[in-house]
Structure formats: structure tokens, C-alpha cells
Amino acid sequence: MASNWDSTRPGETEVTLPEAQDAWLRFIGRIETPFETRDDCPRRGDFDGPECRVILDATWAPALQGIERRDRLEIYYWLNQARRDLLTQTPRGQQPRGTFDLRSPVRPNPIGMSVVKLLRCEGNVLVVLGLDCLNGTPLIDIKPRLCHQDG
Amino acid sequence: MASNWDSTRPGETEVTLPEAQDAWLRFIGRIETPFETRDDCPRRGDFDGPECRVILDATWAPALQGIERRDRLEIYYWLNQARRDLLTQTPRGQQPRGTFDLRSPVRPNPIGMSVVKLLRCEGNVLVVLGLDCLNGTPLIDIKPRLCHQDG
Numbered sequence: 686m687a688s689n690w691d692s693t694r695p696g697e698t699e700v701t702l703p704e705a706q707d708a709w710l711r712f713i714g715r716i717e718t719p720f721e722t723r724d725d726c727p728r729r730g731d732f733d734g735p736e737c738r739v740i741l742d743a744t745w746a747p748a749l750q751g752i753e754r755r756d757r758l759e760i761y762y763w764l765n766q767a768r769r770d771l772l773t774q775t776p777r778g779q780q781p782r783g784t785f786d787l788r789s790p791v792r793p794n795p796i797g798m799s800v801v802k803l804l805r806c807e808g809n810v811l812v813v814l815g816l817d818c819l820n821g822t823p824l825i826d827i828k829p830r831l832c833h834q835d836g
Numbered sequence: 837m838a839s840n841w842d843s844t845r846p847g848e849t850e851v852t853l854p855e856a857q858d859a860w861l862r863f864i865g866r867i868e869t870p871f872e873t874r875d876d877c878p879r880r881g882d883f884d885g886p887e888c889r890v891i892l893d894a895t896w897a898p899a900l901q902g903i904e905r906r907d908r909l910e911i912y913y914w915l916n917q918a919r920r921d922l923l924t925q926t927p928r929g930q931q932p933r934g935t936f937d938l939r940s941p942v943r944p945n946p947i948g949m950s951v952v953k954l955l956r957c958e959g960n961v962l963v964v965l966g967l968d969c970l971n972g973t974p975l976i977d978i979k980p981r982l983c984h985q986d987g
Contacts (some may be wrong), residue, residue: 707863707974708914711856713944747849747923759877761947763859772898783901785978791887793864794976796912798949810850811969823858825945827936 688720690723690759691768696781698772705769714809714824716762721820723766727784729788730815735803738775739811739824746809749827757830760816764795765821797822800830841874841973843917847932849923856920856945865892865960866977867913872971874917876986880939881950881966888952890975897960900978904957908981914974915946948973951981 693699717738720726727734738758741749767790773781774789784792801813811827812825840965844850868889871877878885890911892900903909918941925940935943952964962978 696942700895702862702895705860705862708861709856710859710861710945711853711920712858734980735895744851744853745923748935749931749937750924751937752934755937759949761945765859769862772896773901775862781901783903784899786897786906788979788982792977792979794861794912796947796977798910826943826947828939828943829937831939836869 694775694810696773698773699770700772702770707827710763710824710825712763712795712825713745714739715824716740716760716816716824718816718818718820720818722814723819726819727817730817732802732814732815736804736812736814737816739827741809741824743809743810749809751807752827752829755829757802758803758811758813759828759830760799760801760813760824761826761828762797762818763825764790764797764818766819766824767791767795769793769795796825840843845926847924847926850921851923853921862915863914863974863976863978864896865890867891867911867967867969867971867973867975869967869971869973871969874970877970878968881952881968883953883965885957885965887963887965888967890964890978892960892962892975894960900957900960903978903980906954906980909952909954909962909964910979910981911950911952911964911975911977912947912977913969914976915941915948916974917970918942918946920944920946947976
């Protein structure tokens with residue numbers, strides 16, 4: 686039976702907000718994963734997990750120039766099914782904690798970021814390991830991961 | 837003399853785009869740094885650099901619950917002065933490269949992300965080391981940094 690991801694649990698705090706309208710995002714592609722429901726998604730990506738495909742819109746393909754030599758990338762995506770109005774959240778079996786003390790998809794701006802291992806480039810498609818998001822998740826950015834960032 | 841950050845250099849490729857309108861961001865605060873111009877900003881943040889202040893709007897203060905015990909955080913911000921239409925870019929003294937092979941602020945969705953060291957919390961203000969953005973940069977998210985991410 687599917688979980689009810691959008692219910693409010695004990696200890697969680699909602700906030701009433703005006704419509705978000707400070708800046709627009711542009712989706713630049715989508716991510717193909719084997720995870721078709723939120724219950725299918727692992728808690729986090731794993732380099733031992735399945736191959737996933739980051740499919741960039743053709744417009745942006747020239748912006749991949751040089752990326753094939755990279756080993757690690759940061760993939761940014763938009764968690765378009767997540768609610769955005771919780772101040773505190775109660776992870777299963779835990780005490781309530783502040784939204785910014787969690788990496789939950791539920792946050793004021795539901796941006797997901799995963800460090801992935803790049804296996805290969807196939808035109809405008811990157812085949813990677815380490816993603817945990819739903820199939821069809823909108824892509825918003827790709828950046829090289831530099832070793833000094835692991836500080 | 838200030839640089840002209842918005843000019844197009846040899847080897848750079850522009851793209852003509854429809855208006856971005858796929859998802860709205862909500863700014864949740866702002867970042868105070870000593871960097872008043874783009875020429876002042878370091879190429880990347882440094883834990884030996886100046887203390888900076890991440891100022892969360894009061895609405896979101898309850899969402900910091902528990903964060904004071906963290907050592908490393910990810911700070912996400914919106915690089916609102918960056919152009920968004922370059923497919924390839926020519927860093928100073930280098931050959932042209934694809935936008936996604938660079939961590940330049942110029943990208944289709946100019947989201948900055950820095951890993952910072954949390955020094956202390958003062959109400960809705962986080963005092964941190966490791967930021968490189970302009971004073972006044974809009975804040976969009978805060979996440980705890982977990983050690984498994986440095987893979």
C-alpha cells in the first residue's frame with residue numbers, strides 16, 4: 686500500500702505562505718530512473734545502485750562540451766511532488782526536527798542535489814550512478830564536482 | 837576598473853531562449869558577505885576566509901531546530917546577477933568549455949551551492965565560513981552536509 690506522503694504527522698509544523706514568485710526556474714531536461722513511486726526511491730543514491738539517465742534537452746547539448754572526462758558530477762533537480770510548507774518534520778521513528786536540519790525533499794524550494802559517478806556520455810544523455818529520485822524528475826543543473834569541495 | 841561581466845568573449849556561445857517559467861523559487865532570506873562587487877568575490881569560498889552571515893526570514897526560523905549541532909552545511913543561493921544564456925564559456929586564460937563543465941555562476945538556472953563551516957547560530961542568523969557570493973545574495977535553501985556525500 687502506498688504511503689500518504691502529503692499528510693502532516695505529529696510534531697510537524699505547517700506555515701501558510703504567499704505564492705512563491707521570486708525567481709523562475711527553467712527545466713533543462715529530465716531524469717530517467719527505475720523508481721516509479723516515492724516508496725520505490727531509496728533514502729539516498731548509491732554508486733552500487735542502478736544506472737540512471739540524465740537526459741538533457743537538445744538545446745543545451747553544446748553545454749556538455751568537455752564533461753566526458755569528469756568522474757563525479759553534481760546533478761540538480763526539482764522535486765516537483767514535494768510540499769513546500771513544513772517548518773518542522775517528523776522522520777519515521779524519530780523526533781521532530783527543523784526542515785533545514787534534514788535533507789528531506791520537503792522544503793521551501795525542493796531542490797534535490799546528488800553527487801553521481803559519470804559512466805559515459807551518449808550524445809545529450811549522461812549515464813550515471815548515485816541518483817535516488819523519481820523517474821521523470823525535472824533536471825535543473827549539472828556541475829562538475831571538484832575534490833576541494835569534500836572539505 | 838570593474839570587469840564587464842556580461843560581455844560575450846571569443847569562443848562563447850549564446851542561445852536564444854523563451855522565458856523561463858517552469859517553477860517558481862521563493863527567497864527565504866539573504867546572505868551578508870564582505871564582497872560588494874563581482875570583482876571582490878573570491879573564485880571559491882575558503883574556511884580561512886571571512887565570517888559571513890546567512891540571515892533567514894523570521895517565518896522560517898523554526899525550521900532551524902536542531903541545526904546548531906551541525907559542523908558542515910550546504911548553503912544554496914540565487915545568483916541573481918548572472919546571465920543564463922551561455923552554452924559555452926571562456927574562463928580567463930583558458931579554452932572555451934561547456935557551461936556544465938564549469939562551476940561558473942553563468943548557467944541556465946544560476947543556483948550557487950557552497951559547503952560552509954557553521955560557527956554559531958544567533959536566532960535566525962547562521963554565522964559561517966566558506967562563502968564566496970556577493971553581499972545581499974538571495975538565500976534559497978540550507979541543508980545539513982553528511983559525510984557519506986564526500987564519495
